[in-house]
Amino acid sequence: MPSLARLTLALALLAVFSRPAHAYIDPSTGSYVLQILVAGFLGAMFALKVFWHRIVGLFQNLTSRSKPGAPSVPEPSDPSESSASGGPTES
Template structure:
């Protein structure tokens, strides 16, 4: 393991600069991917909102699981 760390440090020290260029299209793709991830997370949270709310609620009434089951059946 120590040899691997020494080799990795050596390669990082002697590596030549890449002179990479990120054009506006690449930046646009990164922003689009970020927005898509936010949208997907929003849809996922909205889909399971009643279960999330039940999980964090302090007063867990006995009828709440029946409400969730009826919501799931109505969604189908």
């Protein structure tokens, strides 16, 4: 089955790395490379941020339960915070 395995791998790679059909602007090689280089770091920072917001949220939920009437979810004051709290939960 090595040929089938190779074919599966090739198809998988094709699916993963094929250029999107409608990418009509030049992404620029240097811009791609930079994103690949910083992606791990920024991804990790983002994961930490989401994690931190969850901890804070959990803590606020606990304290608001002891104080009836207090808002359970804080209003996001800056858009980067709202994106962190509203980020993907499933990934």
